[in-house]
Amino acid sequence: MTAATITAEDPHGYTARHLSVLEGLEAVRKRPGMYIGSTDSRGLMHCLWEIIDNSVDEALGGHCSRIEVALHADGSMEVGDDGRGIPVDAEPKTGLTGVELVMTRLHAGGKFGGISYTASGGLHGVGASVVNALSVRLDVEVDRDGHTHVMSFKRGLPGDFAGDGPDAKFTKKPAKQRGLHQSKRVAKRITGTRVRFWPDRQIFLKEATIGDEAVVDRMRQTAFLVPGLTIAVRDERGEELVEHEFRFDGGISEFCDHLASDQPVSEVLRLQGRGHFTETVPVLDDQGHLTPTDVERDIDVDVALRWGAGYDTITKSFVNVIATPKHGTHVTGFDRALVKVLNDQLRATKLLKNGDDPIIKDDILEGLTAVVTVRLPEPQFEGQTKEVLGTSAATRIVSQVIGRELKEAFDNPKRGQKQPMRSVLEKVVSASKARIAARQQRENQRRKSALENSALPAKLVDCRTADDRSELFIVEGDSALGTAKLARNSEFQALLPIRGKILNVQKASVADMLKNVECASIIQVLGAGSGRTFDLDAVRYGRIVLMADADVDGAHIRCLLLTLLHRYMRPMLDAGRVFAAVPPLHRIELTKPKKGQDKHIYTYSDAELRKKLVEFERRGVRWKEPIQRYKGLGEMDADQLAETTMDPRHRMLRRIRIEDAQEAEGIFNLLMGSEVGPRREFISSGASELDDSRIDI
Known part of the structure; x- marks a missing residue:
């Protein structure tokens, strides 16, 4: 319709002549x-x-x-x-x-x-x-x-x-x-x-x-x-x-593998079936009149899915090869079948006991990659853009097919797939327990609520600012904390001490991780949640600096902390906001430093120390014996720690980066996972390459 001007000559102002008809493609x-x-x-x-x-x-x-x-x-x-x-x-x-x-x-x-x-x-x-x-x-x-x-x-x-x-x-x-x-x-x-x-x-x-x-x-x-x-x-x-x-001859099974990027927990499951329904549609008769007619329809259901070790969910849905990015009735039926079958399986295997809360859809979707396709004549879409399927019968039929086929896959797994299918159930249970355990914790994610809540760790030494300059130093031990308090810049440097070696979260459940005091403290202080709920924008500090002793135990502690960050706070690593402090190993005190020369020289490796001493001998510079060798951060004075490790003007930091996410995931599984055999083989095969003189004994 087009608008028209109402005039005095036309008091009613709106008649049939104001209507316009758009013909054809107009x-x-x-x-x-x-x-x-x-x-x-x-x-x-x-x-x-x-x-x-x-x-x-x-x-x-x-x-x-x-x-x-x-x-x-x-x-x-x-x-x-x-x-x-x-x-x-x-x-x-x-x-x-x-x-x-x-x-x-x-x-x-x-x-x-x-x-x-x-x-x-x-x-x-x-x-x-x-x-x-x-x-x-x-x-x-x-x-x-x-x-x-x-x-x-x-x-x-x-x-x-x-x-x-x-x-x-x-x-x-x-x-x-x-x-x-x-x-x-x-x-x-x-x-x-x-x-x-x-x-x-x-x-x-x-x-x-x-x-x-x-x-x-x-x-x-x-x-x-x-x-x-x-x-x-x-x-x-x-x-x-x-x-x-x-060209792909494997169909949606290959598509499912292509979409998934994490380590598989199960193989790709292919669930297929067909259902029937009756639909009343207007049909042109011989006289050209539309007559409501009952028509028998068939729906072919074809779904590929697999669970992985990650947290991301990827669900792609299609109707007759047309993508439905906003899903619709076919995905509703798929979700309904997943929840029912998984709850029944968990009850049957006693992984869920009487009185336990049933699992919900979010628990199942954690780490799930699925391709849901249906084929049917004349589907009802919501709009020409076909983003949502509206055929109501698809919900019932997809739910029946997936429920039947998925139950069969769990009850009678293929050869060699019994343990992977059990692992899927355990993963879903872990996700459910983590969701329940984290219910209260999520309320303390942001800085304001965290500061107002007395649940923050008592040993946290916070800083005054909350901008991008702010740094959280995770410090090994209370002795190093005392020195770090005096060495830090309280304007933007916060300190959180941890007691010894934290839990190895790579082979622990999410619930056990949340129960661990040190892990829970780190998650609370960062204030951004963990796992799928982790919100990078809500992190209270601009960067995290791991500050541990320069010995084997310190390296082990750094590895455990990085495992926690990689598994539950991965976006921090992806964003390049995690660093490792590099404390010096040696302190050389010069007896008669020349004008403009520092009295104390720090070196960060044995090779650098030898090179520096050779240089001093050649130039006739004398130093005091014995050369101090730091065994831990607690041996440093506050001014020494500030000058070498904490002061941004002089310190050295190593940024922890992930160049290849898949390879990094494999390394963490190898070194920190529950499989002992591959780790033993890795250590044995690399033992001959180790320089005995580098072992700190």
């Missing part, structure tokens, strides 16, 4: 957001997906084995397939060819009657026509019946272009003359469709672009979902041509 150009979501990059991507999905639907029906996607340098996009080709004969009711009907009429296509496609992604019949309406030029080529049939459109109107590109002279064809024309002959066995379109910049924002990574990720994802389908992507927009080609 409605799409007037309200593009209704069909593609937005006119920015997201909407532009959606147009490309609409054309690609038509080719994928051919592959789902078994008629297409290869799809080619090209991003041209002139801003156009092209999608081609070797499917059956859009029909080129005339449709009886309209008299239009199949190509023109599909490209110019809303809600027209081969996916409504259930004959041409049993399961497809394009279901509203507006995909290709919407893209055509929002393109300044669109060219279609169809290989069929021994010829290549071509047709062009400008903003949805059929006609002829005098040259290449959207700026070529365009001639609109009268109704009687427009239609397909044959450009060349091809072999009768060759079939397929190619669509190239130039987005209309009158509709889309100037900055709207197609991201190459998004296209590659989507095509890789589609190749996972349609086993045996080859998808090639060619990007001609940069200085160099970029090409990718994907």
Whole structure:
């Protein structure tokens, strides 16, 4: 409808003449957001997906084995397939060819009657026509019946272009003359469709672009979902041509492995089944009237899932290969089955006792990677963007299939999978216990609440500021704490002493970690939670500095602290906010220092000490014997500790970094995990490489 001005001559101001009707594709150009979501990059991507999905639907029906996607340098996009080709004969009711009907009429296509496609992604019949309406030029080529049939459109109107590109002279064809024309002959066995379109910049924002990574990720994802389908992507927009080609015969099992990045607890479980439901839909009868009719539908359910040692949850859901990022009824059924089956299994194995709280969905999702796919004819989506599945029967059927198949996987595990399936149950129980144990602790995460709460460790020596300069020194022992108190800058340096060696959290449960006084103190002081609830923005200090003695015990304490940080506060390491202090090993006192020369020289290794002494001998500098060798931080005076280890102007810190997260996870499991055999082998194989003189005995 359009607005009209109310005048004195027209006192009522609103009559039928004020109403306007948008014919055909005019409605799409007037309200593009209704069909593609937005006119920015997201909407532009959606147009490309609409054309690609038509080719994928051919592959789902078994008629297409290869799809080619090209991003041209002139801003156009092209999608081609070797499917059956859009029909080129005339449709009886309209008299239009199949190509023109599909490209110019809303809600027209081969996916409504259930004959041409049993399961497809394009279901509203507006995909290709919407893209055509929002393109300044669109060219279609169809290989069929021994010829290549071509047709062009400008903003949805059929006609002829005098040259290449959207700026070529365009001639609109009268109704009687427009239609397909044959450009060349091809072999009768060759079939397929190619669509190239130039987005209309009158509709889309100037900055709207197609991201190459998004296209590659989507095509890789589609190749996972349609086993045996080859998808090639060619990007001609940069200085160099970029090409990718994907084909995966393992389907969503390979997709699940591809998505997961942590160490596996279980192998990939593949759960498949089918269900039936009756749906009442309006169907056109012979007289052209819509009649409510009960239709029998089948839903094929295919799910791949695996649990890993991490905390992140990845759930991808699809309906007929169309991603549903906001999920819908199929994922609701999947979640419902997981909770029921896991609770039943935990009760049956006595891992949950009578009186224990049942596990909830969040406990199960910890470390879970899942790909949930369903295929059904004419699914009900919420909106043209198809982000949410609304078919209500999917909840019941998916829940039944997953419940039955998952129970079978636990009750009768495959050979060699009995212990991994038990490990999954133990992981879920640990997550549940950690959630319950951390319920009170999460209330003290932020600095303000932590400062007001008397539960903060009594030995914490806090600083006055809370900006990025603030530092928390985790100090080994009370003796070093006393010296560090005098050596620190109380403006921005806080101290937390720990008693000896903390718990090895790599082979302890989350509940045991929270019960450990030292671990709980560190988590409380940082104030940002732990594990999945850890919030990097809520950390009370800009950096953490591990300050331990320069001996074997000190190195062991640092390793235990790093294990805690890596397992439960990993974002701190990823952000580069964890450091190890480097205290000196030796203190050389010069007897007659020259002008401008420090009286005390510190060295940080035996090699540096020998080099320094050789240098002094050559220059005739004398020093006092014996040279002091520090065994611990407590042996230093406050001024010495400040000068060498705590004062930012003179100290040396080592930043703890993770260059390869997967390799780091493997090292922590090897050195600190519960498997003794691999660690013994590692130590034995490396013993010969150790220099005996470096062992502090």
